[in-house]
Structures are given as structure tokens and as C-alpha cells.
Amino acid sequence: MDEHIVLTEATYYILLSLYRPRHGYGIMQQVEELSSGRVRLAAGTLYGALNAMVEKRWIVQLPVEDGSRKKNYQITERGLAILRTELSRLQELVRNGEEIMGGQTHD
Amino acid sequence: MTERITKTRWFWAWEYEKEERWLNEMAADGWTLAEVGYCRFTFERSEPNAYTIRLEMHPHDEQYLSFMEDTGAEYIGRCLQWVYFRRRSELGAFDLFSDLDSKLTHLRKIHKTILIVGILNLFAGMLNLFVGLESTSVYRMNNACVAVLNLLVCTFLMYGLGRLKEKIDSLERERLLRE
Structure with a gap:
């Protein structure tokens, strides 16, 4: 079922940023940095996406450390598989785009 | 202070x-x-x-x-x-939603809540109207008045649902082309 999912930009970047455990605000900062400031996740959007991805088991919530109330998240094996499929889809998009428009864009 | x-x-x-x-x-x-x-x-x-x-x-x-x-x-x-x-x-800029999907989810949530309140009001209005017209109780006029209120609120909510639906539809049309 999960094989042919097209991820939204937000989902893609959130999953990428969770290669390492991060909390909510850390994800927002990392995504902004990865995209050179272009993608700014709003908190409500991120919260909804995180809950949906935990439900689908693409990511997990790590046990809360003592003395901290911030919840950390990390990508799962299933999440990694989704990300790999998406990466090859994106490569196909880029390949086709370059093949057809390649000459023109390099003028 | x-x-x-x-x-x-x-x-x-x-x-x-x-x-x-x-x-x-x-x-x-x-x-x-x-x-x-x-x-x-x-x-x-x-x-x-x-x-x-x-x-x-x-x-x-x-x-x-x-x-x-x-x-x-x-x-x-x-x-x-x-x-x-x-x-x-x-x-920096402060927003709660940064993509069309989450904006749509939020609008649909509002739409659904108003719809439920509207249906409850309609149901209460019908019941009050029925009691107001049919019962022999001395208080039946109260029911009739509340029924009018219920149905008035319903009309307003219907209008609101229409406004929300317009917004949802226009975002959905945009969603066909972009995120």
C-alpha cells in the first residue's frame, strides 16, 4: 500500500530531518536550514504531520528523558523505506526534466 | 501595573x-x-x-x-x-499552517463542528415546534418561541457553512495544482 505514496514537501523534509532524533522546534530549524530558509514549517502543520506519521509508524516518539518535557522523534525502518522510494521518484522527475529541458536551461 | x-x-x-x-x-x-x-x-x-x-x-x-x-x-x-x-x-513570521493540506484540514474541522451544531439546533427546533403546536400544556408558547430561535440560528449557521464551503472549494481547486 505504502509503495506508491507521493510525499508532500513538508513530509519529505520532516522525515529527512528525523534521520537523527529531534524535537518539534529542532525539526522546524533543521528543515529551514536544509532548504536554505525556503521551507518554513508552521507549528500547527508540523504537529498534525508528526501525529499522522507516528500513527503510520513512519516515525516513533522516543521515551522522554528525565528533566525534559520535550518529545523527541526519530525515523523508523518503514519511514526509511518510504523515503528511499520517494528519493528514486524525485530522481526520475529530475532526470526527465533535465532530459527534455536540459539544453534550454543551460543556454 | x-x-x-x-x-x-x-x-x-x-x-x-x-x-x-x-x-x-x-x-x-x-x-x-x-x-x-x-x-x-x-x-x-x-x-x-x-x-x-x-x-x-x-x-x-x-x-x-x-x-x-x-x-x-x-x-x-x-x-x-x-x-x-x-x-x-x-x-519572525508566525503562522499556524504552512501548507494547503493543513489549512484544508482546519477548515473542514470548523465546517464539521458548525454542521453538528446546526443539526442539533434543527432537531431541537423541530421538537419545540411540534410541542408548541400540538401540546395542550400552558407553557407551549415558550416552546414555540424557542423553536423560532432554534430555526433562526440554523439559518445563520447554514449561511456560515456556505461561506466555509466556498473557501474549502477554492483551496481544493488550488490543491489540484500545487501543495
């Missing part, structure tokens, strides 16, 4: 963007929202434009509030299903 003022205003649920605009105009004038109640808004004196205000329909959810606070937002309060946040403008 910080100077405070309280204003009374009524906004229908589908006018939440208008409400948000008004709250941000107040903030621009140096009055930042500090407390909310039923139709009551309390503002405190602050630097003009010191804060951005946002509101959202969101059920009671402690986790969400602490999540928001981690991102630098301050929880102002809640009124029925609506939560109010503010964040210092110097921290």
Missing part, C-alpha cells in the same frame, strides 16, 4: 480570519491580547506590533500547548473550541 482594556465583540466561527485581523490591528496599535472569554477580549499595553496573534479551532490538548510553547508561542487562552496564541514579532 500594565494598563488594560476589555472589549466585547461577537464573531461567528466562520469569521475567525476577520477576528484574527482585528486582534492583529489591535496589536499594531499597541494593545496585545492577554485574555479571552465569551465575546470578551482583554488587551494589555505593549509596544506597537510587538506580537502576532493567531487563533485556531483545536480540541483541548495539553501536548499541543507545550509543543507550541517550545516554538516560542505563548498560549493566551481558549474560548469553546478556539485556542489563542501570540508570539513576539521579533522571532
Whole structure:
């Protein structure tokens, strides 16, 4: 079922940023940095996406450390598989785009 | 003590963007929202434009509030299903939703809530109307009056549902082309 999912930009970047455990605000900062400031996740959007991805088991919530109330998240094996499929889809998009428009864009 | 003022205003649920605009105009004038109640808004004196205000329909959810606070937002309060946040403008642009999907989810949530309230009102209105017309009780006029109120509220809610549906449809059309 999960094989042919097209991820939204937000989902893609959130999953990428969770290669390492991060909390909510850390994800927002990392995504902004990865995209050179272009993608700014709003908190409500991120919260909804995180809950949906935990439900689908693409990511997990790590046990809360003592003395901290911030919840950390990390990508799962299933999440990694989704990300790999998406990466090859994106490569196909880029390949086709370059093949057809390649000459023109390099003028 | 910080100077405070309280204003009374009524906004229908589908006018939440208008409400948000008004709250941000107040903030621009140096009055930042500090407390909310039923139709009551309390503002405190602050630097003009010191804060951005946002509101959202969101059920009671402690986790969400602490999540928001981690991102630098301050929880102002809640009124029925609506939560109010503010964040210092110097921290950058403050929005609750950054893509069409989450905006659509939010609008559909509002639509659904109004629909349920509308159906309950319609049901109560029919029941009151029936009692008002058919019963022999001395209080039946009360039922008839409440029935009229119920059905009036229903009409307003129907109008609101229409407005929301327009917004949802236009975002959905856009969603066909972009995220």
C-alpha cells in the first residue's frame, strides 16, 4: 500500500530531518536550514504531520528523558523505506526534466 | 501595573480570519491580547506590533500547548473550541499552517463542528415546534418561541457553512495544482 505514496514537501523534509532524533522546534530549524530558509514549517502543520506519521509508524516518539518535557522523534525502518522510494521518484522527475529541458536551461 | 482594556465583540466561527485581523490591528496599535472569554477580549499595553496573534479551532490538548510553547508561542487562552496564541514579532513570521493540506484540514474541522451544531439546533427546533403546536400544556408558547430561535440560528449557521464551503472549494481547486 505504502509503495506508491507521493510525499508532500513538508513530509519529505520532516522525515529527512528525523534521520537523527529531534524535537518539534529542532525539526522546524533543521528543515529551514536544509532548504536554505525556503521551507518554513508552521507549528500547527508540523504537529498534525508528526501525529499522522507516528500513527503510520513512519516515525516513533522516543521515551522522554528525565528533566525534559520535550518529545523527541526519530525515523523508523518503514519511514526509511518510504523515503528511499520517494528519493528514486524525485530522481526520475529530475532526470526527465533535465532530459527534455536540459539544453534550454543551460543556454 | 500594565494598563488594560476589555472589549466585547461577537464573531461567528466562520469569521475567525476577520477576528484574527482585528486582534492583529489591535496589536499594531499597541494593545496585545492577554485574555479571552465569551465575546470578551482583554488587551494589555505593549509596544506597537510587538506580537502576532493567531487563533485556531483545536480540541483541548495539553501536548499541543507545550509543543507550541517550545516554538516560542505563548498560549493566551481558549474560548469553546478556539485556542489563542501570540508570539513576539521579533522571532519572525508566525503562522499556524504552512501548507494547503493543513489549512484544508482546519477548515473542514470548523465546517464539521458548525454542521453538528446546526443539526442539533434543527432537531431541537423541530421538537419545540411540534410541542408548541400540538401540546395542550400552558407553557407551549415558550416552546414555540424557542423553536423560532432554534430555526433562526440554523439559518445563520447554514449561511456560515456556505461561506466555509466556498473557501474549502477554492483551496481544493488550488490543491489540484500545487501543495
